[in-house]
Amino acid sequence: MTKTAKELQKEGLLYDVFDKELAAIKDRTYGLVNELSHVSALDKESALHLVHKIVGNLGEESYVVPPFRCDYGPNITIGAHCFINYNCCFLDSAEITIGDYVYMGPNCNIFTPCHPIHHELRRDKITEYALPVTIGSHTWIAGDVIINPGVTIGEGAVIGAGSVVTRDIPANCLAAGNPCKVIRQLNENDRKIVEKLTLNDDTKDNVYKQEHGYMYFVMDKALRSQVENTVHYVNILNKLSNSEVQRRRDFLRTFTQRLDEGAVINSPFYMEFGNHLEVGINSIIDSDCIMLNSGRIKIGDNVLIGPKTSFYTPVHPFWHDQRESWIEHAEPITIEDNVWICGGVTITGGITIGKNAIVCSGSVITRDVPADTIVAGNPAKPLRSVTGQDIKQYQAELAKQYDLNLTEKEKMERGLWYNSFDGELIKLRQKNASKTEAYSRISANTLCYKDKMANAIVHEFGENANIIPPFACTYGSNVSVGKATVINHSGIFADTNKINIGAHALIGPKSFLNCTTRPYDEKARGDGTEKSAPITIGDGAWLGGKVTVLPGVTIGRHSVIGSGSVVTHDIPDDVVAVGNPCKVIRPITEEDKINPYRTKKQQ
Template sequence: MTKTARQLQEEGLLYDVFEQELTDIKDRTYGLVSELSRASYFDTEYVMSLVRKIVAKIGQDSYIVPPFRCDYGDHVFIGNNTYINYNCCFLDSAKVTIGDYVYMGPNCNIFTPCHPIHHELRKEKVTEYALPVTVGSHSWIGGDVVITPGVTIGENCVIGAGSVVTKDIPDNSIAVGNPCKVIRQVNDKDREYINSLILDDETKNSKYKQEHGYVYSAKDEAIFNIVKDTVHYVEILNKLSNSEIQRRRDFLRTFVAKLDEGAMINSPFYMEFANHLEMGVNSFINYDCIMLNNAMVKLGDNVLVGPKVSFYTAMHPIDAKQREQWLVYAKPITVEDNVWIGGSATILGGVTIGKNAIVGAGAVVTKDVEPNTIVVGNPARVLRKITAEDSKKYQEELAKQKDINKSEFDKMMAGQWYNAMDYSMLKLRQENNKKTEAYSRITINTLSYKDRMAKAIVKEFGENANIIPPFTCDYGCNVKVGNNTVINHSGVFLDTNEINIGKHALIGPKSGLYGAIHPFDVEARNEGIEKAKTINIGDGAWLGGKVTVVPGVSIGKHSVIGAGSVVTKDIPDDVVAVGNPCRVIRKITEDDKINPIRKK
C-alpha cells in the first residue's frame, strides 16, 4: 500500500511538503498561530486556550509569549513550568520535545525539517524529511538561538544567545557559538556567583535591586506591572503604520524614558521596560528588533540599528535551582554616538559599544567594543580600526559620481551614494510599508488573496512562487522571485538595490537579505547617505532558517547555506556552506542524489 505524505513524515522518510493532507493541517495551524500573534501578551487565558489548540501537549504552569510560530503543532510537546519567550519558531515536521522548567529566550528557532542536499531531489516537488529535536529539562536557551534537525540538548544545560546548535549537547553543559560548542560544565561556583549578587537589605525593593545589578524576583508585583504596562504600549505601537512617522514618534515619547528629536523605532518591535530605553538625536531602530531591557539600554545620538537586532540585558542564573525561583539580574547596554549596528546582530548585557564603531550584520557582541572599530562574527571580534582613509575613500567615490542631476532613486539603482532620507525616498518606503503591513496581517480568511497581494509588492513574482507572511521589504520594486520559489515567514529584505531570487529556490524563516551599505564616514552616515549592492540567489539554492546575507553577495545555483549562517562573500554553485562568516565546507556531488534516508 502506498504511504501517505503524513505517514512518510512520521517515519522520517522523504515526502512532498505541499501534499494536500499536510497543507490542510498547516492551513489549520496557520489560522490559529495568526490568531495567537494578534493576542495580547497578558491575556493569558485566551493565549493558553489557543496554545492548547495548536500544540500536542503543554504542561502545567507553562506559557508561550505570542507571537509564536509552528507548522503543524501536533508534533510539539512541552513540559511543566516551561517558559517560551516572544517570537519563537518551531518548524515541527518531526517531534519537538521540550522538558520541564525550560527557559527559552526570545526569537529562538527549532528546525526539524531537512531538504535533500542535491537540488534534483527537491526540484519537481519540494521534498523534505525531518529529524526530532529534544531540549532537556531545567535548561536555559538564550535568545536568538537556532537548533538544527536531530539535535538533543541535555538536561540542565545553558546555550548562549545567538548560538547555532548543530550537534548534541551533553547534560550540565554551557555551550556557545556558531557552531555551538561546549565551553565548560555547570559547577558550584555558578551558584556562589548568584549568592554574591543577593542584597540582604529589606529596605530595598525589587525595582532598586533590578536597577543596581542585584538579583531580584521577576515575579515581583511592581516589576510585573511595569512589564505589563510597557507591553500594552508596545502592542499599540505595533498597530500604528510605519508610514505614520510623526504619530509614532509622539506616541513613543509618552512612554519611553527618553526619545530625542528625530529618533524613531520601526515595527514590529518588542521590549519589556519602557523606563529603561533612552534614544538620542536621530537614532533609528529598524524592523523586528527585540529588547529585553531589564536594565537600561542607552542609544546615543545618530545610532543606526539594522533589522532583527536583539538587545539582551537580562541574565538568568546558571544554576537551575536558582533559575527556577525566577531569579534574574540585569546588566545595562550602552551604545555611544554614531554607531552602526548591522542587521540580525545580538548585543548582550554589560556591553558598551564605543563611538563611531560598526557592528557587522549577524555579529554576537559579548564584550565591549572600542570606539572607531569594526567588529564581526560570533562571538564578535575586532576586524580592524576605522581610519581617516575610510573618509577619504568615501569622498573620492562621491567625487566620481558625475551626474548630479540624477534622482536619489536613480543613484540608488546605479549603486551610487544617495540620500535615503530624501523626501522622495521616504515617500516610496512609506507607500510600500502600507502594502507589506497589509500583507503581514493576512489571516486564514484572506489567504486566497495572498498571491495577488504579493504581486502588488514585488517586481516579479513567478508562477507557483510563495512568500509566506509576515514579510517586510523597503521598496518591493527591487525584488524578483522566480518560479516555484518558496520564501518562508518573517523574511526582511532591504531591497535598496535588486534582490534577484531564482527558480526553485528555498529560503528559510526569519532570513535577512540586506542590500544597503552605510558609509564609514560618520558625518555622511548621519546625513542618511548610503549606497546599495545587488544580492543574487541562484536557481535551486536552499538557504536555511535565520540566514543573513550582506550587500553584494551572490549565492550560486543549487548551493545550500546552513541555518543561522551569515553570508559575507560570494558562494559558488553546487556547494554546502555554513557558519559566521559562512564558509564552503564541501562540494555537492552525485552521491547526494541518493535518497538521504538511506544514509541515516
C-alpha cells in the first residue's frame, strides 16, 4: 500500500512538500497566521484565541507575542508558563515540543524540515523530510537563535543570543555561538550575580531599579504601562508607509526620548520603551529591526543601521528559579557617531560601539567595539582598524569616475560610487515601497493574486515560482527569480544591483541578500555614498533559514548553505557550506542521492 505524504512526513521519510493534503493544512494555518499578524501584541485575548487555533497545545499562562509564523500548527506543543516573544518562526513539519517555563526571545527560529542535499532529489518536485525538535522545561533561549532539525535542548539550559544550534545541548549549561557550543555548566556563582544586583531599598521602585541596572520586577504595573503605550504607538507607526518620511519622523518624536533632525526609522520595527531611545542627527535605522530596550539605547549622529538588526538590553538570571520569578536587569547600549552596522546584526546589553566603527553583516556583538575598528563573526572579533589608506583608496576610486557623464542611477547600475540620496533614486524606492508593503499584507495562501503582485514587483518571475510574504526589496527591477524557485517568508533583498536567482532554488525564511556597500570614509557614508555589486544564486541551490549573502557573491549551482550562515565569498558548485563566515565543509556526492537522510551523527 502506498503511503500518503502525511504518513511519510510523520515517519521522517521524504515527502512532496506541495502534496494536496499537506497544502490544505498549511493553507488553513497561513490564513490564521496572517490574521494573527494583524493583532496587536497588547490584545492578549485575541492573540491567545488565534494561537489556540493554530498550535496543537498551548499550556496555561503561556503567551505567544504576535507576529508568529508556522507551517502546520498541530505539530507544535507548548507547555505551561512559557513566553514566546515577538516574530518567532517555527517550521513544524515534524513535532516541536517545548516544555514548561520556557522563555524564548524575539526573532527565534525552530526549523524541523530538511531538504535532501543532492539537487536531483529537489528538482522535479520539492521534497523534504523532518526531524523533531525538543526544548526542555525551564530553558532560556535568547533572541535571534536558530535551532536546527533533530536538536534537543536540555532542561534549564541557557542559549546565547544569535546562536545557531546544530547539536544537542545538555541540561543546566550556558551555550552560544555558530555553531552553538557549551561554554560551561551553570554554577552557584550565577546565583550570586542576582544577589549583587538586588537593591534592598523599599524607597526605590521598579522604575528606579530598571533605570539604574538593578534587578527589577518585569510585571510591575508602571513598567507594563510604559511598554503598552510604546507598543501601541509602534503599531501605529508600522501602518505608515516608509515613503512618508516626515510624517513618520514627526510621529516618532511624540513617543521617543529624542529623534534628531534627519533621523529615520523604517518599518516593520519593534520597541518596548520609547523613553529609552535616543537617535542622533541623520541616523538611519532600516527595516525589520528589534529593540528590547529595557535599558537605554543611545544612537549617535550619522549612524547607519542595516535591516534585521536586533538590540537586546534585558538580561535574565541564568538559574531558572530566579528567572521564573520574573526578575531581570537591564544594561544600556551605546552606538557612537558615524558607526556603520551592516545588517543582520545582534547586539547584546552593556555594549558600546565606538566612533567610526564598522560592524559586518551577521555579527553577534558580545563585547565593546573600539573606535575605528572593523569587527565580524559570531561572537564578533576585530578584523582590523580603519586607516587613512582606506580613505585614500576610496578617494582614488572616486577620482577615476569624476569625469563620467552619468546619472546616479547609471553609476549604481555600473557598480560605481553613487549618491543614494539622489532624487530619481528616492522616487524609485518610494514607488517600490508601496508595492512591497501591499504585498507583505496579504496571506501566503492567496496564490493567484500573490503571484500577480510578485510579477509586478520583481523584474523576472519564473513559472511556478513562489515568494512567500512578507517580502521587501529596494527597487525590485533588479531582481530575477527562476522557474519553480521558492523564497520563503520575511526575505529582504537590497537590490541596488542585479540579484539573479536560478531555477529550482530554495531560499529559507528571513534571508538577507545585500548588494550594497559603503565607503570606509565616514563623511562620505553620511552623505549617502554607496556602491553595489551583483549577487548570483545558481540553479538548484538551497539556502537555509536566515542566511545573509554579501555584495558580489556567487553561490554555485546545486550548493547548500547552512542556516544562519553569512556568505562573504563565492561558493563553488555542488558543495555544502556553513558558518559565519561561510566556508565549504564538503562536496556533494552521489552518496547524498543514495542516502538523503541526515542523522544526528551527520549534523
